[in-house]
Amino acid sequence: MLFQGELYCSASIRGFIKAPPPPKTQSPFSSCRPKVCIVGSGPAGFYTAQHLIKARPDVDVDIYERLPVPFGLVRFGVAPDHPEVKNVINTFTQTAKHTCCSFYGNVTVGKDVSVGELQQAYHAVVLSYGAEGNRSMGVPGEDLAGVYSAKDFVGWYNGLPSCQELSPDLSCETAVILGQGNVALDVARILLSPIDILKKTDITQPALEALAESHVRRVLIVGRRGPVQIACTIKELREMVNLPDTRPEMVAADFEGVKDAVKDLPRPRKRLTELMLKTAMEIPGEKEQERRNNASRVWSFRFFRSPIEIMADPDNKRTAGIRLAVNKLEGSGDGARAVLTGEVEDVSCGLVISSIGYKSLPIDPSVPFDSSKAIVPNSMGRVQQAAGLYCSGWLKTGPTGVIATTMNNSFDTARSLVEDMDSGTLDISAAKPGSQSISGLLEKRGVKPVIFSDWEKIDSVEMSRGEAAGKPREKLLTVEEMLGH
Secondary structure, three states, rough: OOOOOOOHHHHHHHHOOOOOOOOOOOOOOOOOOOOOEOOOOOOHHHHHHHHHHHHOOOOOEEEOOOOOOHHHHHHHHOOOOOOOHHHHHHHHHHHHOOEEEEEOOOOEEOOOEEEEHHHHHHHHHHHHOOOOOOOOOOOOOOOOOOEEEEHHHHHHHOOOOOOOOOOOOOOOOOEEOOOOOOHHHHHHHHHHHHHHHHHHOOHHHHHHHHOOOOOOEEEEEEEOHHHHHHOOOOOHHHHHOOOOOEEEEEHHHHHHHHOOOOOOOOHHHHHHHHHHHHHHHHHOHHHHHHHEEEEEEEEEEOOOOEEEEEEEEOOOOEEEEEEEEEEEEOOOHHEEEEEEEEEEEEEEOOEEEOOOOOEEEOOOOOOEEEEOOOOOOEEEHHHHHHHHOOEEEHHHHHHOHHHHHHHOOOOOOHHHHHHHHHHOOOOOOEEEHHHHHHHHHHHHOOOOOOOOHHHHHHHHHHHHHHOOOOOOOOOOOOOOHHOOO
8 A cells, every 4th residue: 555655756746747667776665755763752852853844844754762652751750740841742742643753662772673774764863862871970889778870769750660670768867869950859859748749740659659658857969069060950949948848958168158159150040049048048037937947857958078988787788878078169160170178078878869960871883972971972963974873862962951952952953954955965865665664674573663642542541540549640650561551
């Protein structure tokens, strides 16, 4: 069966001229529409697809995703109590349902199909599979029970199938989070939030039950530099300051000289620093003082500290504390460097969560990869020394920025690809089979892709399960469960 445009080029249709028979090297089922494949269905993948479809309506875009469900870190990274951030899913859904776009979940590129096979089937391949690895702290004791990466901890409470066995032990009173970015503050907020708030979100049921039983009452959020260099944004800080049943505890000495530095800071950084100063140094009003006095939980920033060792209990099995090096700053502003003073400080804790960054991993030996920067080397999204191969998102830049940052970087990659098509740098004159040949390969290999309408069935099941529990959704937690719907 032939699909519209599969046998005739648009020029032939316009002139009502029958297309000449295809040359022997070309399958009669191939279309002369350019075919682009995107690996990864998080924000980078979907924003790249969105821009491509808008800029070149004649392009067919296929998105391949390892999990049966789309949306990457919007589903598995964004905090459950930030539902407004997940609204981008509506835009991504529109893109996925566009006539020029197809979604194939449950397909692991690099295992079920190689990048080379995708390159044979498509005119261009865009790698947008993000950063699924963890940056190591590189300190003794980081493999002890009670030490987790923020990426895995977030994956656990957000329902990422590979993190469902984590079962973090929350029986201790003090938790230490290393890193002071938005992810660190998300983790702190989830650890300290009243259960009544969390149970109205799409946090998973096992995580909700574990947090309801949690003994954690104190969270220290540790950074190697000072208040002026903190990596979080004001929205996340404000949420911590206003979190019910908690009070902040800051070390006044950490804010020496900060007041003088504020006036020269750029506006967003200035507002953030002023809020921190106010929280740390100002005497609160009567109502706020009463709120703080009644709080049963405490959070605190610890600045100028770097981990040097996770200390074990007497049995050498579990985390009992962390040894921190005390730093001083050399230089000022964003360029300031943390330098060791030789002093150390020990903090007793039973839970350590490392939030020092995600890291991209290589997908296929054929794809260039810079392991020191943990990115695919590229120029404006064009992979170096690899014609027809592109990258977007964190794989392109490293794991920095918010969803809007990824949107802009993905639009830039899509622009590069469109420029290459328009200029002839990317040869799109020969027809390519696209998903037709890949579907055949996957079938032979016993891989059954999940298409977007299958995802919509999963979505519907999750929403109705959530409704029954008074939540926006109750996520399916295993690939097997997802494939069963």
